[in-house]
Amino acid sequence: MFRTLAKLHSHFGNAFYLRKVCPIYRRCRFASKYSTTTTERKRFYQDVSISQGEGGMFEVNLDQRKLKTPGGKLFTVPNEAMAIAVATEWDAQRDTLKFYTMHLTTLCNTALDNPTQRNKDQMINAALKFLETDTVCYRVEEPLALVELQKNEWDPVLHWIENRYDVTIGSSYNILGPEIPDATKDTFRQHLNSYNFWSLTGLEYVITQLKSIVLSLGVIDRHLSVQEAVLLSRLEEEYQIRRWGSVEWAHDYDMYELRARTAAGALFVHLSSESSTVKRKLLQD
Incomplete structure (x- = not known):
């Protein structure tokens, strides 16, 4: 049994x-669900880069635009290693963005916005x-x-x-x-x-x-x-x-x-x- x-x-x-x-x-x-409200979307950027912002935090840039969280906050991570990992997820996307495959991005969004x-x-x-x-x-x-x-x-x-x-x-x-x-x-x-x-x-x-x-x-x-x-x-x-x-x-x-x-x-x-x-x-x- x-x-x-x-x-x-x-x-x-x-x-x-x-x-x-x-x-x-x-x-x-x-x-x-909060972090990936749209499961797929057409890719709207060409280049992905990272930059260091205020307080030593790192940001991810899609072309010249700074990435934002679903809650509207500036997407910032505590170190360069994390920024590179997230940027790699965005750069790996092809014609269509498959958000359900971007686990690190989702986790960062959750940590930043803390929806609960x-x-x-x-x-x-x-x-x-x-x-x-x-x-x-x-x-x-x-x-x-x-x-x-x-x-x-x-x-x-x-x-x-x-x-x-x-x-x-x-x-x-x-x-x-x-x-x-x-x-x-x-x-x-x-x-x-x-x-x-x-x-x-x-x-x-x-x-x-x-x-x-x-x-x-x-x-x-x-x-x-x-x-x-x-x-x-x-x-x-x-x-x-x-x-x-x-x-x-x-x-x-x-x-x-x-x-x-x-x-x-x-x-x-x-x-x-x-x-x-x-x-x-x-x-x-």
């Missing part, structure tokens, strides 16, 4: 749990709430092959994060999930508080993709590659596909999209913490 109620989040891509319960999912759906008007404490609380329903903490009791697969693939990651942060998380076959000790929550709260607002925005995005704070921190801490984390987040789905088969093109598309979004979120976290100036030309002739 597969997961019931909360456990359905893995078998069905977390759709039930996320839509009904998870506050991160609701906010990020709003932020995504949250502060760091609220973002940290949302992340910690997700710890209680982490994908890798919910285990099935049958079939035996899947039980063993979860144990072999998920347990090493759980052991790593428990040792890395000196916490106790555990796993559970119970619908309510494992009982997370207050000391564990306090440790993670202190760790997440060391992130700046922009980095938390990126981390939150990664969590929504992987449905797991454990896997997300594994990627951010470079313990897991994006590809490894995505496969671990889809473990039960991949098991079912190997057993029953799938529509090949749809499976591949979903996999590549999830990798792209997760990689963009992780890159955003690291770029948001980047303080050094990247001394190289943005676009080569």
Whole structure:
């Protein structure tokens, strides 16, 4: 018997749990729609460049026009590395702008406009709430092959994060999930508080993709590659596909999209913490 109620989040891509319960999912759906109100648009510029503005912030220019956020703010990022990454997204667009592929731009818009008007404490609380329903903490009791697969693939990651942060998380076959000790929550709260607002925005995005704070921190801490984390987040789905088969093109598309979004979120976290100036030309002739 597969997961019931909360456990359905893995078998069905977390759709039930996320839509009904998870506050991160609701906010990020709003932020995504807010940041990409038009999914496609004809390209209206020739050249993309970056420049340094007031206060050391960097701007992205489309021809001679400064990029703006959906909320009308000047699009500014904290360092040159982030500016180059965003400018590259805009330069990579061809005749049609596909905003749904511009994940870094969307994350910057969300951080700048903060459409849900949250502060760091609220973002940290949302992340910690997700710890209680982490994908890798919910285990099935049958079939035996899947039980063993979860144990072999998920347990090493759980052991790593428990040792890395000196916490106790555990796993559970119970619908309510494992009982997370207050000391564990306090440790993670202190760790997440060391992130700046922009980095938390990126981390939150990664969590929504992987449905797991454990896997997300594994990627951010470079313990897991994006590809490894995505496969671990889809473990039960991949098991079912190997057993029953799938529509090949749809499976591949979903996999590549999830990798792209997760990689963009992780890159955003690291770029948001980047303080050094990247001394190289943005676009080569």
